Amino acid sequence: MEETLIKVTDVKGTILKPIEATFKVEYKYEGEAVAEEVLSGDVRRGTVKGEKFPVPDATKDLEYSEVKIDVKGGVQNLNYASKTLKFFGKLPPLGLDTGLPFKGIIPKTKKEKQGAMADRRETLLSQLKEKYPPQKTK
């Protein structure tokens, strides 16, 4: 059955559904120089789904497992920092909350909030006008 392996959240536990990010899960075994990538891909709607985290090699001792969330750049993406979480001697817990730190602006004034909403309004209206060109009023 498909489970939510990773929830890409902010520090308050809110799922960052619209975020554009990639993820990577690595296992590092005792005595080995580098960690082995066992899972990777795009974060979709703030989550990573799958049956379970891959089973570690039973013939080796797991030193740690690591989950890396890499937030893509771009002005349209949510402004959160990438993060790496390490779990010594064990796999990441199912449904892991990543708690990405926020890097953007916390709006404090009504004017600031209204300004941001108005900017987005203008952008969306321009996009609509390209698809639905203005007509002369009869």
Next chain:
Amino acid sequence: MATPNNEQFVGFNPSVDLTERASKLVNSQRQIYTYEEMMSGAVGVTTLEAGTQGQTAGISKLAATYNIGGIEYDSYNLKCIASLTPEATAFVIAIGSIEVGAGNIFFISNRSNVESVDFQGFGGYTNNPLNFGAMVDNALDVSNPNLGLLYVNQLNIPDFPIEFNAMYIVGANPTNFECDAYIDMDFIVSKNETVEFTIA
């Protein structure tokens, strides 16, 4: 009928456990609403504030709570009245922002209405759920179905925290149109989280 006050309606102190005939439930196992709570849940008492685009909007807390898979939620209602005028092919009306202390918001109900005039068509006004295909009018006072876009947009502004939800009415049509929009939507947030509305 005179409006009962809360005590008259409930009839007893909800902190006292009482059993009723043919029931093993006591009050502490029931959800007891005051008269005020019941009425606000039924009709959604909302104070609408005037905004910068001629819209009026506001939110109110509803009496209903939800337990979804073990997670408890409070419910709120968003209302907005706006005119999409003068006629044009595209409109974006900023309603306002809904900021929650933590967690995602989920819109669980949408009763929004679009009203247009059809004086030179079949007469009177048209009223349809706000959606693609709703009747919208034009400068000739004739209503026709919207053939473009008509929806309420919930948007997270990239530079702001995810808990900031900007709300917009979006409308577009291949030909000029106009209408009035009456937004009436319920949403749920994690129980006891703060919820703040800022008019756009």
